[in-house]
Amino acid sequence: MAISQSQLTKLGERLKKGPLQESDLRMLDEYRRSFGAVSEFVMQVLRDQMDLSPTARSAKSTMAIVDKLRRQSIRLGQIQDIAGCRVVVSDIAEQNRVLAGILARFPNAVVDDKRERPTFDYRAVHIIVKHDSRLVEIQIRTVPQHLWASLSEKMADIHGHEIKYGQGEEWPRTLLGLTSGVVARIEGLEVENLELCGALHPARTDESAMLQDFEVELLRQDIEELRVDLLRTLEDFIKKSHSTQADHDFPS
């Protein structure tokens, strides 16, 4: 029997309050299973029609649901990412292509472009798709955005999940903020580069060709410099992970 909205709301309140009861875990499991079919449908579209390699999480973990209920003033039935899938693509151009492809197949989808409005430095494109009265969140990340998100998630595991929401220890947040800024600047220059190359006219004069090629070369050099900056911040993560491990092994 389907769970009513009021049952779902009450379940969410009990989960938020804790401790977790066996009957509540069973009811939550029943609710999560109701997302299986829609999750499979979206996966099929991404895989078979768009030739992508998505990973699906047909239902959020209990721990993640409880965390979200406790962190936000939200009802269980309002959580939009119970079911989700993730696609990692090479760069911004590919991210835009995939976004357009998804919108062509799900015209009523809602886009949360976190490249324009990052959530605590997290950058990606999230799309909420509705099918058979169920919502599925599709995350499209470029390789650098995904690298940042993986670092952030791992840091949150070690130093507390509040780090992902602008709280907690300062140095992990500072390092994540720096890294996200570098990734954003690299991607901004990549967009500029794409626009510049797209605007190259086949019948351009020798002089304009020389100028445009010069601009492209400058952009390429700027991107290289930023990649070197990114390497430095990644090395800082490694150094910090060593010192954190040492603190863990030999507490003062």
Next chain:
Amino acid sequence: MIFLLEYDRQTGVLLGLSSYSDADRPVAEQARLDLELDLNRRQLMHEVVLLEAADELGLRRTHGRYFESLKEIAEGGIQSNEKALLNGH
């Protein structure tokens, strides 16, 4: 393929990984519930999650956090950036 993962957030270590064929979704979902109930009885706060990917390699690519340490994630980032620099991107 469907993968059932048990992950300890506090230590950042993957404690269990089982795989199921796509046709065995109900079996995988039951295994998830059984594991959650068992952990709850033992008062262990582990994350239990079902993920679907073409294969384990695809899963590791999109959900590396469950498989790699912070150092390994950063080293992977360094390698891909060095490659991009070599290729002139």
